[in-house]
Amino acid sequence: MDFNRDVRPILAENCYACHGFDEAAREADLRLDTFAGAIGRDGGNAAIVPGKPDESELVARILTDDADLRMPPVDSGKRLTDAQQQTLRRWVEQGAAYETHWAFVPPQAHEPPPVEGISHPIDRFIQARLAGEGITPSQRANSETLIRRVSLDLTGLPPTPAQIDAFVTAAAADPEAAYRELVERLLASPHYGERWALWWLDQARYADSNGYSIDAPRQIWAYRDWVVDAFNQDMPFDTFTIEQLAGDLLPSATERQRIATGFHRNTQINQEGGIDREQFRVDSVFDRVATTGTVWLGLTIGCAQCHDHKFDPISQVEYYQMFAFLNNQDEPSMKVYGRDGDAGEAEGDAEPLTTTLVLKERAQPRKTHVLIKGDFTRPGAEVTPGTPAVLHPLERPAERTDEPLDRLDLARWIVSPRNPLTARVIVNRLWQQHFGRGLVEIENDFGLQGSSPSHPELLDWLALEFVRQGWSIKAMQRLIVSSHTYQQTSRLRPELDEQDPENYLLARQRRLRLDAEIIRDASLVASGLLSPKLGGPPVYPPIPEGVMGQGQVKRAWKASVGEDRYRRGLYTFKFRATPPPALSVFDAPDGFSTCTRRLRSNTPLQALTLMNDPAHVQFATALEKIIVRDGLETAFRRCTSRTPTEDELAVLTQLDPLSAARTLLNLDETITRE
Structure with a gap:
């Protein structure tokens, strides 16, 4: 039995809410999310005797017919299938080995498996898996379909008849060269940045109004234009991240870097009369913590706002350590003069082009406390900025070791090559855009409640390649769209209805409503x-x-x-x-919260x-x-x-x-x- 693949999903879905990481919610002094907890070594009750299912209370309780003893409890609404019961029994029989959750382990280097006649690394991963299942990939789509597909995916615009004719003619002579030239033209188009800004602005919860009942207009489109330009320039994703989270803290921060901090000004603003402004300021910080966790880490960090996370190893104290990074900012409007200088300097007689919403670090830091049950009126223990222990340590350059931790440290920690999550999360979302589903289907939760990768070795390879390519989004898209896997026809194949009806193995492309x-x-x-x-x-x-x-x-x-x-x-x-x-x-998000995958109704x-x-x-x-x-x-x-x-x-x-x-x-x- 493979713990991450076969066992953890069963325990996470059915057991961890009452017997998991959250100590306050833990029942019967039993912890099942760690080996030490399950066998009683951490001071709790033993549920498992490794190798001896008949002596293990866990096995007895999941198999019993006594409704008062059976686990999960009848009133929980959960019930293990016979197959799940036998999986857990066999796992205990085989020694009850635990493994670190796959997403918390750094990506491992995997050589693309050899496939005769195939050189593209993505195709080697996909076709080796298909061959193992006795499935052949679909044929390449025709030229008209390909130019429309890749044009819409890269620029969001369909090709004109003249562009179609030119490509069809060129592809008839040399299909590979014609396709390469097409892809390069699309990546170089200024409309590329518009298409991919839309993808990012969903995650940034961008809108042009403040929200709540008054929903007054706001002016933040300079941030939207910054995103368009960043994609057109192929700004490395680590730089893209740092400037949005902490551009104002960079040495000699430019106007553009300050504009980039609009990412976290996309929170709602409540302008109703009689409100407690501190309550809604804290609500904005709650939103920023949850959004940062979802967008870059693929974790539901926001679930630890009121208590320890019930499934993932993130404590409430760690949540408020993350909160502390984002609790020390003012929220001004900044005049934009349209030049790459410091907006704080005297502008002389120059007229501003517009204004935009930005973040600015406070000179006098706020103190951060654990908020009991997430209530801003009930401060508990004071905390300082920090990151979850389950992930990589936060390291700082020597010249900053004596300074207080700030958002710049958080941003650099997020895009550290040692981070097991960020590169995986982003390449998975890129894959999702081109295939309709990520290699990890639940794209916003890489935690214990999420789904396992359909192709784990490919996901790790892509994550490492992303970093190796200098965090270039265009390089990853060039890689994806140049694969046969991407260029396949999307036509249904009757023989796949039995073997892979949902197309997880990618023996064909997928039709996607725009x-x-x-x-x-x-x-x-x-x-x-x-x-x-x-x-x-x-x-x-x-x-x-x-x-x-x-x-x-x-x-x-x-x-x-x-x-x-x-x-x-x-x-x-x-x-x-x-x-x-x-x-x-047509299912456009409303901007109230981050959207990492649009629905298609x-x-x-x-x-x-x-x-x-x-x-x-x-x-x-x-x-x-x-x-x-x-x-x-x-x-x-x-x-x-x-x-x-x-x-x-x-x-x-x-x-x-x-x-x-x-x-x-x-x-x-x-x-x-x-």
């Missing part, structure tokens, strides 16, 4: 309306009447005119309480939005003109990146041009990445 903003962008491209302008203040595309009258505060929404009416979805103004319906109906409201939303009606009207001018086949290709069949054209020709345009923009194929 993100809400990308649906808008694809429609703008298809209709010829897209404004390619980058950056700047958020814009106001047309939305249905009455939407902004839904909240506690009635707000005006004056639709933008000119090219701002046709900007990418990334730039649409987003109120947290009343997000634009065309975005929320399928509802009738989505089809109605594509038909009737004011912006989409404009797209259809513009596409109608293309149909009249260039014909149905051209319009079809603009929407789907392929040539229609005769039967499809026959159906469309029975419609008037506007109805045909509305139909094309509403096709499943138009809003889906094959």
